[in-house]
């Protein structure tokens with residue numbers, strides 16, 4: 352389990368370490384706290400000097416015997432004393448407690464001034480300054496163990512630290528509520544903030560987070576606990592995402608421009624390696640003087656929406672493709688149902704309903720309507736002479752001339768075999784005859800010469816023309832009148848156009 356400290360505990364520790372550092376620095380510079388080791392060493396030196404004064408006095412009265420008695424007595428009384436010796440200037444040990452020679456030598460140089468003291472004594476007979484010898488006093492070494500470390504000063508500092516940290520902590524807990532935005536924000540506001548599905552953070556003027564909602568924290572990897580006080584760029588997932596966009600981060604843009612930033616979209620990978628697509632917006636928080644006091648940044652995770660959109664677009668593309676295919680199939684079906692496959696002209700089944708509609712409309716609105724019946728002359732002999740394949744080519748060429756000669760409103764139909772008809776709405780008998788005549792000429796000029804034959808035959812055609820003003824009562828009768836006119840063309844030598852006149856029916860019967 353990872354131990355994490357809250358902001359209050361962190362600030363307490365920071366203040367405490369600052370106070371302890373100040374105390375230690377003060378002690379180092381001014382020696383505020385007494386050093387017990389130094390004090391003990393001074394007391395020992397004083398004690399050694401007192402012994403030396405007494406020894407010098409006794410020596411002056413030549414009471415060496417008395418010195419030999421006093422020294423063990425001193426050792427017995429003070430357990431800190433190890434040994435005492437009186438040494439002449441020529442290094443001869445005059446008087447000493449047992450084992451002094453050995454103990455004195457054992458003390459190394461570092462012990463001088465701490466547990467080993469040599470006090471020089473003079474000779475009265477040779478003047479005060481003359482060096483007679485020295486009194487050597489050996490004490491037990493001063494404590495250097497762990498407990499020596501815990502001097503009263505250290506103990507004081509430790510106590511101060513412990514009590515200080517507790518006091519700081521509780522004090523800061525009460526006072527930081529005014530500084531810690533997360534604590535200062537009323538619970539209801541934070542709840543409303545957390546209820547937002549968008550991840551939202553509020554930055555201060557130094558672009559540090561002062562507030563973040565739970566949706567933002569959900570975007571963070573699990574181990575990120577402390578959000579407030581950090582810059583957005585300090586989150587690795589966000590920083591990596593920012594590297595892939597050309598523009599400056601939206602919140603920086605917002606601080607610079609003092610207006611709502613341009614929307615930025617970037618991808619960020621979370622702690623589980625999942626890539627999120629984020630739409631980022633930033634809006635400035637301005638004060639009364641229009642200065643930017645902070646910025647509100649929202650992160651809208653559109654990963655799932657994007658995926659759904661992508662699927663929808665793919666689906667739409669599929670649908671539109673299917674629709675196009677359907678339209679092609681419909682067109683093909685219509686063509687198969689209504690158009691003669693060999694010539695491209697309308698078939699009779701689809702032609703007549705439309706021709707009847709045109710006839711009814713012309714009658715109702717008193718509009719011109721003409722009808723041409725066309726037939727290739729002596730077509731049977733074409734088949735007989737050149738075969739059915741050539742016969743088919745002749746029919747196709749004939750139909751193509753009819754279709755090319757018709758207006759958009761005209762309807763060309765293969766009436767049957769090599770016989771065709773054309774409905775011409777808006778055309779009177781004369782105009783229709785002109786059309787038929789032009790077709791007739793083209794047929795004569797072009798059909799035979801288009802065939803792969805040598806020599807090329809001359810193919811002609813005959814036409815019968817009838818107009819609605821001829822008195823036809825129905826579309827069928829109009830077609831019949833044109834057929835009668837066609838009969839006349841055939842009967843009168845073919846390769847000609849004839850307009851229907853009353854009485855032609857008699858001629859046809861006759």
Ligand SMILES: Nc1nc2c(ncn2[C@@H]2O[C@H](COP(=O)(O)OP(=O)(O)OP(=O)(O)O)[C@@H](O)[C@H]2O)c(=O)[nH]1
Pocket residue numbers: 726727728729730731732734738739740741742743746767768769841
């Ligand atoms: N090659 C071919 N021949 C066809 C087709 N449909 C009908 N025919 C033939 O066209 C011929 C029509 O001849 P007819 O109606 O007797 O008249 P015609 O020979 O054109 O003589 P006239 O109309 O009197 O000038 C018949 O021999 C049919 O077999 C077709 O699609 N292809």
